[in-house]
Amino acid sequence: MDVVTDSLLVGLQERSYSIVFGQNLLTNVGEYLADIKFPKNIALVTNLTVLDLYGQTVLTSLETAGFTCSVITVPEGEEYKNLATLELIYDQLIEGNFDRGSGLIALGGGVVGDMAGYAAATFLRGIPFVQIPTTILSQVDSSVGGKTAVNHRLGKNLIGAFYQPRLVLIDIDTLKTLDRREVRAGIAEIVKYGIISDAEFFAWLENNVSELLELEPEALLHAVKRSCQIKSDIVEIDEREGSVRALLNYGHTFGHAIESLCGYGEWRHGEAVACGMVVASRIAHNLGLADEGSTARISTLLRNFQLPVDAPDFALHQFVTAMRRDKKVREGSLTLVLNQGIGSAKLYPVSNIEDTFHSALPDLES
Numbered sequence: 186m187d188v189v190t191d192s193l194l195v196g197l198q199e200r201s202y203s204i205v206f207g208q209n210l211l212t213n214v215g216e217y218l219a220d221i222k223f224p225k226n227i228a229l230v231t232n233l234t235v236l237d238l239y240g241q242t243v244l245t246s247l248e249t250a251g252f253t254c255s256v257i258t259v260p261e262g263e264e265y266k267n268l269a270t271l272e273l274i275y276d277q278l279i280e281g282n283f284d285r286g287s288g289l290i291a292l293g294g295g296v297v298g299d300m301a302g303y304a305a306a307t308f309l310r311g312i313p314f315v316q317i318p319t320t321i322l323s324q325v326d327s328s329v330g331g332k333t334a335v336n337h338r339l340g341k342n343l344i345g346a347f348y349q350p351r352l353v354l355i356d357i358d359t360l361k362t363l364d365r366r367e368v369r370a371g372i373a374e375i376v377k378y379g380i381i382s383d384a385e386f387f388a389w390l391e392n393n394v395s396e397l398l399e400l401e402p403e404a405l406l407h408a409v410k411r412s413c414q415i416k417s418d419i420v421e422i423d424e425r426e427g428s429v430r431a432l433l434n435y436g437h438t439f440g441h442a443i444e445s446l447c448g449y450g451e452w453r454h455g456e457a458v459a460c461g462m463v464v465a466s467r468i469a470h471n472l473g474l475a476d477e478g479s480t481a482r483i484s485t486l487l488r489n490f491q492l493p494v495d496a497p498d499f500a501l502h503q504f505v506t507a508m509r510r511d512k513k514v515r516e517g518s519l520t521l522v523l524n525q526g527i528g529s530a531k532l533y534p535v536s537n538i539e540d541t542f543h544s545a546l547p548d549l550e551s
């Protein structure tokens with residue numbers, strides 16, 4: 186039986202929008218878009234894998250509801266989330282005579298969503314867009330909150346804009362075709378929400394590991410919805426990351442260092458974040474913000490989700506150099522997100538980056 190369709194509102198004044206959750210939603214995309222009076226002329230941005238799996242369902246629904254839709258495919262993979270691919274999107278929008286009265290749909294994971302979102306933000310100074318995320322990570326994180334970006338050769342997400350979608354449609358059925366490793370990587374971001382903001386949700390995750398790994402619909406829907414609610418609450422307070430939105434970067438400073446040292450693809454983003462969260466919780470423990478029990482619970486839960494918790498084999502100075510290049514370093518001081526036990530987190534500037542990370546990773550060669 187299908188779980189009930191549900192929704193929540195991201196309240197951002199004139200930029201407010203709904204996130205709709207459920208099963209079998211893709212067959213009704215056209216109706217949802219008609220409800221929000223979305224433009225009739227649409228460019229659907231996706232990649233060939235997702236197009237093959239879900240393109241026909243979405244296109245049929247849109248056509249039945251009276252929309253005209255052209256497909257723009259982008260190459261698959263983080264290494265193509267760049268200005269060159271963005272230009273291919275602009276080329277097709279211009280050649281296809283899309284104008285200010287047109288709309289754009291992002292159908293796919295975070296790579297498609299970030300890139301299509303940035304194209305929508307910038308084409309003709311902004312056209313309306315809708316997110317239809319199809320990975321766990323994109324459903325609980327990247328499709329919500331309006332961060333759009335492409336990578337530059339010198340760093341991740343360096344060229345981007347805050348640009349909110351008009352609607353986010355989350356069909357958890359799409360996760361059935363997702364690679365198992367992508368499922369686990371997405372779950373890392375779900376665990377993050379429990380650690381930074383909701384101890385009860387963290388405890389619920391501890392009791393629902395196999396249900397989530399097996400994509401049991403009710404459990405999955407609860408986890409995705411609770412994650413989006415937490416993200417939405419934070420974005421409503423701080424849309425442009427002037428303060429509390431930075432808490433969502435928990436585990437990401439060390440995680441980004443892993444990704445940048447290992448290169449694209451070897452570690453999935455969520456895997457790197459999992460390891461980064463364990464490091465962050467050890468630092469929190471060393472600084473007296475979290476007890477040993479919290480750190481042990483975090484590490485055990487991530488292990489139970491079959492996520493990596495041990496740092497890859499690099500020297501401490503290599504991690505530190507990578508972290509210094511991160512956007513979060515200002516005037517030599519690095520602002521870390523540290524958990525206070527489980528269920529709350531705070532921003533914590535550290536000036537001695539080496540010592541702070543050495544205390545959490547004593548086995549690493551310096």
Ligand SMILES: NC(=O)c1ccc[n+]([C@@H]2O[C@H](COP(=O)([O-])OP(=O)(O)OC[C@H]3O[C@@H](n4cnc5c(N)ncnc54)[C@H](O)[C@@H]3O)[C@@H](O)[C@H]2O)c1
Pocket residue numbers: 232234235238261262263266293294295296297299319320321322323326327328329330331332333334341342359360361362363364367454
């Ligand atoms: N904007 C934000 O706030 C934000 C937040 C977190 C992450 N991100 C970005 O998100 C990106 C990572 O996103 P991701 O983890 O979704 O990776 P991804 O977009 O690369 O998708 C992972 C893989 O799954 C495939 N795929 C997608 N949906 C599928 C489905 N339903 N069935 C089968 N295969 C499917 C994709 O083609 C791809 O090969 C990164 O670029 C990261 O920077 C952005």
